[in-house]
Amino acid sequence: MNIKTIAKMAGVSVATVSKIMNNYSDVGEDTKQRVLRIMEETGYRPSSSAKTLATKKSNLIGVVFAGELNSDLSHPFFVSVLDSFKKQIGLLGYDLLFFSNEKFFEEKEDYLARCRHFQVEGCIIIAGDQVEPSVHRLAQSSIPCIGIDIKLAGDNSSFLMSDNDKISSRVVEHFYMTGYRNIGFLGIDRVTEITTTREIAFKQSLQSFGLTVDLDKFIYSEDFEEENGYQAMKKMIQRGNLPQAMFAVTDVLAFGALRAMREHGLSVPRDMALIGCDDLMACRYTNPPLTSIKQDKEKMGKLAAMMLFDIINKQLEPTSVIVEAELVVRQSCGAT
Amino acid sequence: MNIKTIAKMAGVSVATVSKIMNNYSDVGEDTKQRVLRIMEETGYRPSSSAKTLATKKSNLIGVVFAGELNSDLSHPFFVSVLDSFKKQIGLLGYDLLFFSNEKFFEEKEDYLARCRHFQVEGCIIIAGDQVEPSVHRLAQSSIPCIGIDIKLAGDNSSFLMSDNDKISSRVVEHFYMTGYRNIGFLGIDRVTEITTTREIAFKQSLQSFGLTVDLDKFIYSEDFEEENGYQAMKKMIQRGNLPQAMFAVTDVLAFGALRAMREHGLSVPRDMALIGCDDLMACRYTNPPLTSIKQDKEKMGKLAAMMLFDIINKQLEPTSVIVEAELVVRQSCGAT
């Protein structure tokens, strides 16, 4: 079933059928109705490959999960952003392509090649850690890109980030206002852009409140797992001398810390207040419930879709947008 | 940059270039190397639309989230299955297409039309509740489909389900072996295939252990939210007369029930044991940690990919496969 068949059935030319499908105005109303009816009856659908080939427009947005770590569909933050992105970009008339093919030209990470192959009109790049160089090559190409939590340079790319500086300063501010002066940090023993940014901002923030940056109170877990947070906290407990309050760069690490505290008969927030970051669902259910930072994932996804659309349509110059995050106060921070 | 340019640069015909790209053996080794080098240097990538148009093979698998409820990317179960599916189908050489376009021919849910449009080679259909008829139309078409937790009929479709019967009987068995005889159920006040199956199996299971099905101990929440579970449990507590143990069809409902218990000064499992279903991450952090049923999402995703691949290649007749689920014992069930 193709355009030719429809044309023949309706007794018109393929050009006319094409015009009707694309809502051209210069078509006779009766011919239009006749053709439309036939399309309806036959259940005809134009082929996207033929259309893409002819127009060079695929109506497809590529989704790339960049980074070797933490860059799966399994990451709740990404999924939420993506879900919101999907809704908005869908409203704007696009479908989404996920690059999963591992047989692609033997080289699995050449995103630019994949994008050209499918002629995607734009990409959303969601970043985990240790982002591959090929991602930046893509962002610097002519293909419009929008990055989530990754700084993209390129004439056709923009990016969105959570306000990581603000995240840290909000936490410090909150602790400060609650009366804590001796504040520690549970970070990660590996250089990742976001956690590093948060740590730097955290230190600056302490200083701006006139607090001392006591590196004895900074501990680092080996990885992103709960167990790592547990181990790191355990070590600190054994060393003695806990801070009054602590900021964990990640909820999952905070969960581990919470467990270590409990196991040692220590109470949060009494013995040490704790704030995490990500606002995972589980924060509501820990004992005590974990105060955390919530990023506006829905807003990020929606904004990403609208910005990408505008870049594609040359309505937007490359920019970066910072999205504010919110402190969700529960019991672990000792403020209630 | 197209095949013609490459051909010209290499001084061969486009047919030869095409053969090289597709690994035909009847090409001279030196020509092959020469062409390959030029492709490398120019960064040439064949256009998928042209290829799809010529071959009728798109190398694309469509992803459909069926159902009006609980059918988002935000559902952790789906995401895990999909993540695993993506890896395996990627190994088999496919990319994934998410249907998000809301402008598609005005009728957003005609999945079959979308599939034809993109010439996807197969579909994975992940079901929430209240599945649209168009999903079944798709499954009965000539397009190979694999369903997750949805019964698909059609000459080219298969499906995978968790063993919902077993889930219920496992819970009952576990309660029974712990010594409980008076067992209740926290269900949902709405007909959804999966929860209904679980409820029926639950009742049968009680009977097979010689226990009475006491409908007074069956309560129903209005919806899938934590708050609904909380409300349902609260009512039951106020009515008095709790069962010794209870099975909640969903972890989230169980979380709500847990909260209601705590608020009324009741203890789990002492005053009532509780088991949930889904094994959400948060189960590990509730107070007490929630015993739950864990579906083998990874296995389901991988199996789905392999089966779909085989259906596409006519190596597999339509079948259904039941995947076993596992009871993850924590403290809420009173067995430790």
Added chain:
DNA sequence: CTGAAAGCGCTTACAG
């Protein structure tokens, strides 16, 4: 081992 040519199903100036 190599190439000319038809065909896949659309769109788009262009002519009428």
Added chain:
DNA sequence: CTGAAAGCGCTTACAG
């Protein structure tokens, strides 16, 4: 308002 025809970038018998 309508249609003939070229073109998009590939693949695939087929001939040599």
